[in-house]
Amino acid sequence: MQWLLNHPMFIKNHLYVAGESYGGKLTPMVSVEILRGNEARLRPQMSFQGYIIGNGLTDPNTDFNARIPYAHRLALISDEYFELAKLSCDGRYYNRDPNNVQCLYALxxxxxxxxxxxxxQILGENCGFAARKPYDFGWDHTFRGDHSIDHLVLPNAEQECQNIFAISDYWANDPTVQEALNIRKGTMTKWRTCYDGISFEPNVESALEYHKILIKKGYNVLVYNGDQDMAAP
Structure with missing residues (x-):
């Protein structure tokens, strides 16, 4: 909103909100806030048209329970293990019964x-930036503290994979890139792909209700998923 107030020439442009991964929750939430602001006649009035989500999280019971069927469908686990888990866990792999010993064994x-x-990226190298919680089928994102450009070269015998976050950091902090994007000097000392300095509490478990509000209003929605993402299948 503040950006539009600072750049009023863009206020009448059509606005689409977009996000990916965990942004699959934030995108519909932000969209609903814009909708409510418009309905309350707050300024500036935004020309909100819809939203876009790529490989996004929506609801943990749906998202995380889909991971094991996905792994089986892509032959990452055997029929035997999948059938054992499906039978023992009754399809509840994420929010499962902690006393179900057979289910725990299968998982x-x-x-x-x-x-x-x-x-x-199941076909990519496992570079360690998506570390799994043991036995939980929910994955944390952990990142290397070393953001040097040593990780940008192609893999070789001593270096098995690239650090995609280091690549994006290096690109975004390049002065020629920032100049091409008209980034004002001094507005940000260093750009990081995943900034962890913001304090917040993830207190919204499911974004389904936000989707329902927006779809019922008739806004444009585009949701897409890559075939090789097991984190949000």
Whole structure:
């Protein structure tokens, strides 16, 4: 909103909100806030048209429970392990019964099979930026503290994979790139792909209700998923 107030020549432009990964939750939430602001006649009035989500999270019971069927469909786990988990866990792999010993056993076997798989790009090298929580089938994102450009070169015998976050950081902090994007000098000392300095509490478990509000209003929605992402299948 503040950006539009500072650049009023763009206020009448059509506005689409977009996000990916965890932004799959934030995108419909932000969209609903814009909608409510417009309905309350707040200024500036935004020409909100819809939203776009790529490989986004929506609801953990849906998202995380889909990971094991996805892994089986792409032959990352055997029929035997999948059938054992499906029967023992009754289709509840994420929010499961902690006292179900057979289910826990089946999930541990599957976890072992997936240990070296890159969860966000199953055909890519497992560079360690998507670390799994043991036996939980929810994955944390952890990042290397070393953002040097040593990780930008192609893999070789001593270096197995690229650090995609280091690549994007290096690109975004390049002075020629910032000049081409008309970034004002001094507005940000260093750009980071995933900035962890913002304090917030993830207190919205599901974004389904936000989707329902926007779809019922008839806004344009585009949701797409890559075939190789097991984190948000």
């Amino acid at each position: 541990r076997r599957i976890q072992e099979c997936l240990r070296n798989i890159n969860q966000v």
